[in-house]
Structure formats: C-alpha cells, structure tokens
Amino acid sequence: METDPNFVRVELIDDPAAIAEFGFEALCEGDDLICRRCGDAKLSIAAILVVPAGGHARWALSANCLLEMP
Numbered sequence: 001m002e003t004d005p006n007f008v009r010v011e012l013i014d015d016p017a018a019i020a021e022f023g024f025e026a027l028c029e030g031d032d033l034i035c036r037r038c039g040d041a042k043l044s045i046a047a048i049l050v051v052p053a054g055g056h057a058r059w060a061l062s063a064n065c066l067l068e069m070p
Contacts, residue, residue, distance in 0.1 A: 014047040022048050022058065037065035 013019065023033040023045070034041045036059040043062035051057040061069070 009052060011050045011052065012047055013050060019045055019048060019060075022060075033060045035060055035062040035065050037061055037068075 013022070019033075026033045032041065033045055035043055035045065040062060043064065045060045046063035046066050047061050049059045049061065
C-alpha cells in the first residue's frame with residue numbers, strides 16, 4: 001500500500017502592502033475583497049491565502065477567521 005501524501009502548496013500573504021495590491025486588483029476585476037470564510041464586508045482583511053496551482057486562486061481572510069483556522 002502506497003502512502004504518498006497529496007499536498008497542495010499554499011502561500012499566506014500577510015503584508016499590508018501586498019493585501020492592498022490584491023484588493024486593488026480585485027476592484028479592477030469588479031470584485032470586493034471580503035473575507036471568504038465569514039463574508040463580513042465590515043471586517044478588514046488580515047491575510048490572503050493563495051493557491052498558485054490552477055490560476056492563482058485566492059481567499060481573503062479577516063483576522064478573526066485567520067485565527068480560527070487550524
């Protein structure tokens with residue numbers, strides 16, 4: 001039996017300048033940068049998870065949601 005783990009590389013971006021850049025890109029694409037976990041548009045974004053494989057999928061996270069993640 002083979003036990004090769006199936007991992008996905010994820011990058012956590014928590015630099016305020018980089019978050020602002022992602023927010024600007026999202027606005028240019030007609031999207032708001034809100035937390036993808038709780039959906040609360042009033043909370044500021046603390047970090048962005050980026051999955052480079054498959055088109056650079058990204059998920060914005062508020063500070064509360066980031067702290068709740070394992």
